Amino acid sequence: QVQLVESGGGLVQPGGSLRLSCAASGFTFNNHAMGWFRRAPGKEREFVASTDWSAISTNYADSVKGRFTISRDNAKNTVYLQMNSLKPEDTAVYYCARGKQAVAHGPALNEYNLWGQGTQVTVSS
DSSP states (O other): OOEEEEEOOEEEOTTOOEEEEEEEESSOGGGSOEEEEEEOTTSOOEEEEEEOTTSSSEEEOTTTTTTEEEEEETTTTEEEEEEOSOOGGGOEEEEEEEESSSSOOOSOGGGEEEEOOOEEEEEOO
C-alpha cells in the first residue's frame, strides 16, 4: 500500500524539542524528494521544510530556519523533522509529503503528490 505515516507529535512546552518521523511504504523512497508542511487552526497549509532524495539539498521556511532540521534515512524509508526551540506559533498539524521528483523540491503544494494523515504538535505551557 502506497502511504506515508507520521508520528512523534505531542504536547511540548515553549523552548522544548520534538522529532517527527514519516514512514513511507509502497514506493521507491529514494526516487522522491520529501517535504514537511503544517496547518495551524484557521490557517492554510504552509511549507515547513523539504529535502531532495539524498538530503544534500534542503529548503526551509524562514519561520523555522535555524530551529528545525529535515533529514532522511533511505535505508529505513523514513524522513524526519527535528524541531528545537519550539514556540506557541509552531502549534499545528504537521504533514509529510512525497515530491513528484527526486531532485526538485520546494514550497509549492503542487510539487507533491502523496500526503500523510498528519500528526498534531501543540506548544503550550
